[in-house]
Amino acid sequence: MVKFTALVAALVVAAVGSLTIHLPSFSNVKPAAAFHPGPPSRFVASENADRWQQLAEKQQADEDAAKAAADAQAAEQARQAEQARQQAAAAAVARPAPAPAPPPAPGSVQDIIVRACSPYGQATVDWCLRVASCESGYNPNAYNPAGPYYGLFQFLMSTFKNTPYGNQNIYDPYYNAAAAAWKYSVSGGGAWGCK
Secondary structure (H helix, E strand, O other): OHHHHHHHHHHHHHHHHOOOEOOOOOOOOOOOOOEOOOOOOHHHHHHHHHHHHHHHHHHHHHHHHHHHHHHHHHHHHHHHHHHHHHHHHHHHHHOOOOOOOOOOOOOOHHHHHHHHHHHHOHHHHHHHHHHHHHHHOOOOOOEEOOOOEEOOOOEOHHHHHOOOOOOOOOOOHHHHHHHHHHHHHHHOOOOOOOO
16 A cells, blocks of 8 residues: 555656746747646656555554554463463462362251252252241240231241142141242242241
8 A cells, every 4th residue: 555655646746847838928928938848757756655565664664563563462461461360360269169068967957948848949949948037046936925926937827828838737747848948939038037
């Protein structure tokens, strides 16, 4: 593109130099001899072409320098990102994973809650253990006359009866927990004061 621009500029200089200018003649004025400039000086055309070439080379050098700087910056950013990734990977390997919580003792109320809530996923199991601890202290025979509320999850009798386990004993820890897990999966935990 730069060579093309230099060529066009040289052609324009050559064309302008070869123009013939004709002055209009007037009846009372004697026409002067027609102006015929000599051929353009090769030195001027060459000097302009050299100047355009130098400008083009400088522009190309500037563009090359800017591209090299951008490439160097991108390479540095990639190197830093890779270094950060390697450090994070090394830190993850160096840091031991937290030990899982011990499983509830077989036959304990917590174990019964885990078995009853497991079909709904780990998030439901975690919710059930947290809410049962808060609502009844894991006491399957808990009773609150204010509701009255019954069992591990302190159900109203009418609410418990409207679950798929409503025909079971409300004080049975498995069915009380299963009813709570079902209700949580259907409508969330908004019915409980404990979250």
